[in-house]
Amino acid sequence: MRVLVVGGGGREHALAWKLAQGPFVDELLAAPGNAGIEEVARGVPVRAENVAAIVDLAERERVDLTVVGPEPPLVAGLVDALEERGHRAFGPTAAGARIEGSKVWAKELCLRHGIPTGRAEIVDDITRALMLLDAFDPPYVIKADGLAAGKGVVVAERREEAVQALEAALVDRAFGAAGDRVLIEEHLEGREVSALALANGKAVIPLVLAQDFKRVGDGDAGPNTGGMGAYSPVPFVDAELEARIGAEILQPTVRALAAEGIEYRGVLYAGLMLTDEGPRVLEFNARFGDPETQAILPRLRSDLAEAVLAVAEGRLAGMPLEWSPEACVTVVLASDGYPGSYGTGFEIRGLERATKLPGVTVFHAGTARRDGKVVTAGGRVLAVSAVGRDLAAARERAYEACAIIDFEG
Secondary structure (H helix, E strand, C coil): CEEEEEECCHHHHHHHHHHCCCCCCCEEEEEECCCCHHHCCEECCCCCCCHHHHHHHHHHCCCCEEEECCHHHHHCCHHHHHHHCCCCEECCCHHHHHHHHCHHHHHHHHHHHCCCECCEEEECCHHHHHHHHCCCCCCEEEEECCCCCCCCEEEECCHHHHHHHHHHHHCCCCCHHHHCCEEEECCCCCEEEEEEEEEECCCEEECCCEEEEEEEECCCEEEEEEEEEEEECCCCCCHHHHHHHHHHHHHHHHHHHHHCCCCCEEEEEEEEEEECCEEEEEEEECCCCCCHHHHHHHHECCCHHHHHHHHHCCCCCCCCCCECCCEEEEEEEECCCCCCCCCCCCECECHHHHHCCCCEEEEECCEEEECCEEEECCCEEEEEEEEECCHHHHHHHHHHHHHHCECCC
């Protein structure tokens, strides 16, 4: 089987790394890939967002299955375009990807179908937004409606910060069309967890849980990012609560989409807050999480290629997934200045030594190869994953590997 992975980040490196282990994968391609993905797949310089070019690539290379990593091509209808030309693809159609592409639509879906979530107001002008803000207690949660690369959410402790966030979206147009509408949400108290599941419109198979960290600094400080690290399993979630997440969130969401005429196939990601009243939806994603994927896939013993093909072909029911009892911790190494402006092109040293440590895999996110050297090419540069007998051992290994790797900033 010839498989194409669409994307070029840490999530796509983890997907390619795991897919390459499948006995039925004869050749793996990546568009556009990165310096790490090129070690397991043939990189093709086609942007993930270029839907027409990706479809042409799948036809030209006679690809049997296309696995779409990032959200922009899903929202833009890449899966629809591939299927119209008779190509199998893993990922939801544009209609399904709307669950991530519009936070307003996803919130309304939850309210229509009784899926547990927090109270929210939807606003599109600053005057009404400032009036409704006072109906909420601090901290205030402000979310841009559309895709904003993980940076469209602000949790403001003070009202002045919330006003600045609203003005940034609705007046200054900081997120462009993605900020045409904004959610003001109730701040839910509890612990966050990332729940992912494979779905094919009817069958839903949960993956192991993970927890990720969004703020850029140590101690959960600083602005939100696309994700600075993750770990799996989640020790404060027992089997009973895990079953509730599947029964109250994941399965009802796939059923709700089906009731609205959407056969959701791919990965459904639910970002949850575990409150005293039970799990509540914070957000949905229409794809594998980043960096949760880098903490989940090293624990997967089953063949990922077989699983994603089963999803694409609509025969997921009864598909067993086997997981390692070991823990995995992932630490993201980022460029100085991220999530703001940052420099690129700095040589990355120590990669070979770090990857030789037992249980360590270094997933490339923002990297490129220039003059035979691997250099930085993004904000999140590497995701260093390590497995161990428990979370403490995995964390120690991950930081041991991080200490070996070096680049400016």
